[in-house]
Amino acid sequence: MKCTKCGKIWNEFNNIASNTYICPYCGNNFVSGDKVNKDISQTLKKLVEGYGKDVLLDVKRTNALLMDYAPHCEKERKLIVMVMKEGTLSQLLNLSDKTEEEKRFGINKCIKQLMSDIWITEVAARYAITVLAEAVGCLTGNDFRLMEEMSATNNVNNNEQMEFETLLKGTNYKNEEEVMQALEKCDCIGFKALAAQSVLENIDLPVSIKAIYPKAFLNCTNLHSITLPRGLQRIGTCAFEGCSALEEIITSDHGNYKVLDGVLIDKKERKTVRAENSTKKPNILIAKGIITIAKRTFDRSPVKTIFLPSTVEKIEKGSFFLTMELEKIVVDGKNKVFKSIDGVLHDRNGKKIIRYPQGMNGISYYLENSVEEIGYQAFSCTKNLQSITFTGSLKKIGSKAFEFCNSLENLMLPGSVVIIGERAFQYCTKLRGVMLSRSIVVIGDSAFYNCLSLETISVPKSVERIGNFAFANCRKLKSVIVQDNISFIGDGAFEGCPEIEISIKNNDYVETYCKSRNIAYKKI
Numbered sequence: 043m044k045c046t047k048c049g050k051i052w053n054e055f056n057n058i059a060s061n062t063y064i065c066p067y068c069g070n071n072f073v074s075g076d077k078v079n080k081d082i083s084q085t086l087k088k089l090v091e092g093y094g095k096d097v098l099l100d101v102k103r104t105n106a107l108l109m110d111y112a113p114h115c116e117k118e119r120k121l122i123v124m125v126m127k128e129g130t131l132s133q134l135l136n137l138s139d140k141t142e143e144e145k146r147f148g149i150n151k152c153i154k155q156l157m158s159d160i161w162i163t164e165v166a167a168r169y170a171i172t173v174l175a176e177a178v179g180c181l182t183g184n185d186f187r188l189m190e191e192m193s194a195t196n197n198v199n200n201n202e203q204m205e206f207e208t209l210l211k212g213t214n215y216k217n218e219e220e221v222m223q224a225l226e227k228c229d230c231i232g233f234k235a236l237a238a239q240s241v242l243e244n245i246d247l248p249v250s251i252k253a254i255y256p257k258a259f260l261n262c263t264n265l266h267s268i269t270l271p272r273g274l275q276r277i278g279t280c281a282f283e284g285c286s287a288l289e290e291i292i293t294s295d296h297g298n299y300k301v302l303d304g305v306l307i308d309k310k311e312r313k314t315v316r317a318e319n320s321t322k323k324p325n326i327l328i329a330k331g332i333i334t335i336a337k338r339t340f341d342r343s344p345v346k347t348i349f350l351p352s353t354v355e356k357i358e359k360g361s362f363f364l365t366m367e368l369e370k371i372v373v374d375g376k377n378k379v380f381k382s383i384d385g386v387l388h389d390r391n392g393k394k395i396i397r398y399p400q401g402m403n404g405i406s407y408y409l410e411n412s413v414e415e416i417g418y419q420a421f422s423c424t425k426n427l428q429s430i431t432f433t434g435s436l437k438k439i440g441s442k443a444f445e446f447c448n449s450l451e452n453l454m455l456p457g458s459v460v461i462i463g464e465r466a467f468q469y470c471t472k473l474r475g476v477m478l479s480r481s482i483v484v485i486g487d488s489a490f491y492n493c494l495s496l497e498t499i500s501v502p503k504s505v506e507r508i509g510n511f512a513f514a515n516c517r518k519l520k521s522v523i524v525q526d527n528i529s530f531i532g533d534g535a536f537e538g539c540p541e542i543e544i545s546i547k548n549n550d551y552v553e554t555y556c557k558s559r560n561i562a563y564k565k566i
Contacts, residue, residue, distance in 0.1 A: 085112040086177035095135065095178050096510055096533045101126045125170040128159060137180050149175060159279045160233055161255050208232040217241050231258040240264050247271050254281045263287060272297040279337055282316045286342040289320045302329040314339045335361045352376035357396060359418050366425060368399040383410055395420045409433045416443045425449065432456045439466050448472060455479040462489050464509060471495060478502050485512050487532060494518065503527055514538050524552050531555050
């Protein structure tokens, strides 16, 4: 294929859809008839102009609108929607006011993450990110230079991957026999290819299968056992996510994958893949030599105690997702990256909490004096915790740090806290009282979304930005006091708060914001 803009030639496997191409050198987007294809990009821009950027946060609505306004871009639409479902958009929105160098780093990070998580080609990932970034104003038409870092190695790998016959999603199988007949014709099990197939209970994968794509068996809730072939070369991220009944994983003695103490591991990458969800294994000892604990390793596992060896260097986000019975995480004292303090996982110097066990006994918790940051999903879905005492060293509460803590009732943040990350306290339905830090500068997107019991909030003078949907759907929220330093309030920040009244102190911007959105307010 020859680019109509820069003239460079490249292989046709770089096509995004049946007639849509993006040049890997200059970013030119065109169809096979040499006509620039702007349909999907222009449609997204018009949606943003008409509905605001927040429309793109609602994936179902965006998909429906694209079906109406760009009916001839079905494959492009499906790609864009698939990427949006991976949560990439919020990352792009955060890049809007960054420097060129920060944009370059952030955009390429999104691309690499997509390639790793859903196994799409680099060209497809760049196309989707470019379209979305343009729509939210993160890139302009002349900014494709940010996208130029193509890897020849990746191109080779993608070309090799295209030679495989892949089982695709979209078929509803009547029984396991039909599934096996389809698999015997394939080399790979594609992205979400067997997702939510209730007929799967016990399956022995054919010897022909060389790769299992990310989320291939997503939400196969009746799957009890699976046998992996010896020649299996790769298992994608979260391949068995939502397989809550997966009690047995059988592997060959000489393959790349092996089950050790109830955990499927990648011997080549020295990485965990998936723990068996068996009540017969209340304690799991990760084998010495494992370097990485992968995302969703313990997804819905009934495990009560997890032992991490000295060799573990990386724990991916969401590794302990929905481990509702987990009471304790123990770390080998020789580990140089992590440590356990009373069963709670910290980084080695104790400055960051990584994971508070979701099933830990006790209704209250006191942070160590050394803790400066509460990490991503550190307390997410903790079922017993009613109160937490913070220390004066804490500076940052990370994204989703306390989401779905449905027993948490009150918060008193110390004056040292500067940032509340996006979705930090979303769905804390019993949270009644919040005393914010006098040092907070940013309240992140959806930080208190759906906190149904929250009635009043006083925003400190230090706060400059209140994110999109920060207090949305707090249905009992009646009184909010804001002061003079606020220069930005995101769209939908108080949406779904029918009785709200905002008290404003010396701030014309907030007054204008309230007027434009028909929000009751008064000056103080």
